[in-house]
Amino acid sequence: MNIYDVSQKAGVSIATVSRVINGNQNVSEKTKQKVLNVMQELGYTPNVFARGLGLNTMKTIGILCLDSSDPFLANAVFYLEQNLRKYGYDIILCCTGYDLVNKQKYLQLLLSKRVDAVILVGSYFLETVRKDNAYLLEAANNIPIIILNGYLSHPNIYCSLCDDYQSVFDATTRLLESGRKRVLYLYHTKSYSGMQKLNGYKDAVAAFGMSVDESLLVLAKNNMQQTQDILSKVYDEGLQFDAIMAAEDLLAVGAIKFAREKGLRIPEELSIIGYNNSLLSTACEPELTSVDNHIETLSITAVSSLMRVFEGHDVPNKTTISNDLILRGTTDFTKQYY
Amino acid sequence: MNIYDVSQKAGVSIATVSRVINGNQNVSEKTKQKVLNVMQELGYTPNVFARGLGLNTMKTIGILCLDSSDPFLANAVFYLEQNLRKYGYDIILCCTGYDLVNKQKYLQLLLSKRVDAVILVGSYFLETVRKDNAYLLEAANNIPIIILNGYLSHPNIYCSLCDDYQSVFDATTRLLESGRKRVLYLYHTKSYSGMQKLNGYKDAVAAFGMSVDESLLVLAKNNMQQTQDILSKVYDEGLQFDAIMAAEDLLAVGAIKFAREKGLRIPEELSIIGYNNSLLSTACEPELTSVDNHIETLSITAVSSLMRVFEGHDVPNKTTISNDLILRGTTDFTKQYY
């Protein structure tokens, strides 16, 4: 069934039917109702392909995501979908994995599907070698590119980030102010936001008048067990630390397990702070103090920026929102440790 | 740029270009190469809308999901996307929430987008009142409907499920065999798979020669804190139990927190079994014994069933896979409790 069937049954031309479908004002109320009735009666829905062909858009946004099973990224995808749908956009989800070749391939795929924009979820998409980002810049020549938690300065690329640098800076400072002498920094990625966090840590230590001990920067895998193992290893080798600032809740939970293994009391002998304020932070024991990076707000911001781009407004290349530290059992800032 | 530009530059007709694009054999190797070169040179990509219009498909599968931020569902979506992409299908993700009206609305939306099939993730889509499922049956008249972890007997609806009944039956039986006298059943939903699990529990108790004590069936919310609270409440009211079989890891973790609050030793005084073998099961302390329901296998099964449907094969309406119980610290089946 198509627009012709409707027009015929309603006794009008297809042009009129089309006008009704698209809410064009130039239709008399009477004809409009007549057409609407017929459409209802026939259960008619416009063919999206034909419409896409004419308008060269199907109101679809591509979402590129490393791994939508990661709880943090899954949350981001969820909120993006919810908000985009409010504006009538569908999302095509596309998970790439870490491999640069796949990222390029899938971005290309989305472009070939004629999506109206692409949203990159997570700073993993920004390679450290600048020329490896060329594919993003090129894509931006065609459609708007939105980056969640990553930053790339380029026309038609819009970035929504939480202030990872500041969050880690503040959290580390609080640990130091509470009397902690040796704060270990636990991380697992050198992505854009990974580096922001690391710098926040380094600057906080320096601002506190201490020098950064490179041996306190521990690079782990994004895996609980392996994190526990690597901490055990450096601990057994004699590394001293009385607090851990982790770049991810999962790592922090690994740290809690390490503390239990070694019989270290939390928070007395070891304070721990995680990042993302995920479900994990309340599942563990003691519950985890964690940075809440407001992924919902971030997603809403990203979507509304995109809508403004579509409307032809001037949109800032970079929007930053701040985070909160949610205090739980792995820290006790009411006490002073010496 | 379109197919005409390519044909012109290659000195052939658009039909030939089309044949090359679609891998039609009836093109001489020489012309084929010539056309491929031009396409490469121009960076030409066929317009998917025009193609969709002609073929009436864009090789897209709609995924309907209650809440893709739920870790279990997020996993399912992830594996579905991975596998569908292998067959060249894109996915449109659509989260509905619990409201039946929204489920219907979004299914309708996906149908209007002319997706090739719809996959329902999670048994929450099956309403207890049979006529409330009418919208699914109707949709199945147009395209194949795949249900993950739910069952509805109807032509063109294909269900992939894990054997929730058997898993809970077996797990409960192990608790009883280890000497547990009063196993509390903790659940949060009466969805299709929720009822399967509940029946598994009931039948296991009965098969063990005991009668089901209705007060041991505790309905909670899908929330750690609230689960802890409700368990505390029934415990304070005098309910006796020495084991908990939970329908979801999140509930089981709430149970662990309850045990800590009341000073009950795990597993000596209280054994706990969770469901889904999620990240939570290793984050808590002690780690959680949990049913692994093989969501990856389930997703692969669902996708390959769908592909066989597309190929016109006869596909069973229902495929069931079995689960494993992963033993961790909240149970100790080496001991016998009296």
Next chain:
DNA sequence: TTGTAGGCGTTATCAG
């Protein structure tokens, strides 16, 4: 093996 021409279902322009 190649080319021509009609059709897919809309939207949009322009004339009335």
Next chain:
DNA sequence: CTGATAACGCCTACAA
């Protein structure tokens, strides 16, 4: 306010 008609870009008989 309404209608006729030309795009939109591709696929696919059918003809050569």
